[in-house]
Structures are given as C-alpha cells and as structure tokens.
Amino acid sequence: MLNLYLNVIKFIIDLGGKILLLYKMLEMKSKKRTRSKIIKLLDSEISKYVRMSNADSKWFITCISCWVRIPFKKAHCCHRISRWCLRYRFDLDNLAPWCAWCNTYRPEFHIREYTIKQIEKFWLDKVNEMRDLSKKVYKIRTPELEEMLEKYKELNKIQRERLGIK
Ligand SMILES: [Zn+2]
Secondary structure (H helix, E strand, O other): OHHHHHHHHHHHHHHHHHHHHHHHHHHHHHHHHHHHHHHHHHHHHHHHHHHHHOOOOOOEEEOOOOOOEEEHHHOEEEEOOOOOOHHHHOOHHHEEEEOHHHHHHOHHHHHHHHHHHHHHHHOHHHHHHHHHHOOOOOOOOHHHHHHHHHHHHHHHHHHHHHHOOO
C-alpha cells in the first residue's frame, strides 16, 4: 500500500515538472516572438522615416545611387551594411532611400555608389570603422528596441505633418 502511495506521489511530481517545463518553453517562445515582431515594426517605421525625412515638399526623393527622382512612397530604404548586422540595422548612418531598380537589379552598383557617398559624407575612417564593427558581436536588449520604435513613431508623426500627409 505504501508503495502505491509513493508511486502516486512520484507520478504527480513528474507531471508537475513536465508542466513547468512546457510552461517555460511556451513563455520563451512568446518572448522571442515579441522581439522579432518589434524588430519587424521597427524596420517598417525606420524605413518610413528614412524615406519621408529625405522627401521634398512634392514628396519626391533622390535615389542615393543613381540619382533618379521618385515619389518617396515608391522608394525603398536601403542598408549599406546588411540588415543581418543588428548594430547598423537601425542606424541612420547606414540607411538611405533608393529606387526599386537599384534595389532589385543593381546591388553591386548600388553598394559601390552608396559607399562613395558615405566616404564623402563621413570620411574613410568612419566607413572603415563601420565595416570593422559590423563583424563584431553586438547585443541590443528588447526594451531598447521598443524605445527606438516609439521614438520613430513620434518622428514619423512630425514628418507626416511636415509633408502634409493625412
Ligand atoms: Zn537608383
């Protein structure tokens, strides 16, 4: 009889442990999902900011690479150092508006032209430093990403007002 009780208790403890493990796994998964969702939203807000803040009063931007003039709504936001690099993914020094043609069909031309523009703007030292730092590990906490998201939402409100966008 005692054995039966012990077995029942052991079974309950095992089950409790499994439920706790499952709960922790689900919690981790939802945290991860929240972070990736914030990153996605931040990409979108920064893209809007880069295109709107570079637009003139007629809502046109100039492609950083080929200098074609297009409406900002049709432009893309490009990253000279790839978006895979979290350090520069949301850094305005690494972002510029460009046309869909450069984005889709001429990535090499685009990167070369954009690099030249960055050297003209920041000097070679800074461009080299960005290249070196982009290869190093970089961590950014989720609350910092959330803070940035809120900041760009506010900045975009100002840009919409400036351009008269309803
Ligand atoms: Zn272009």
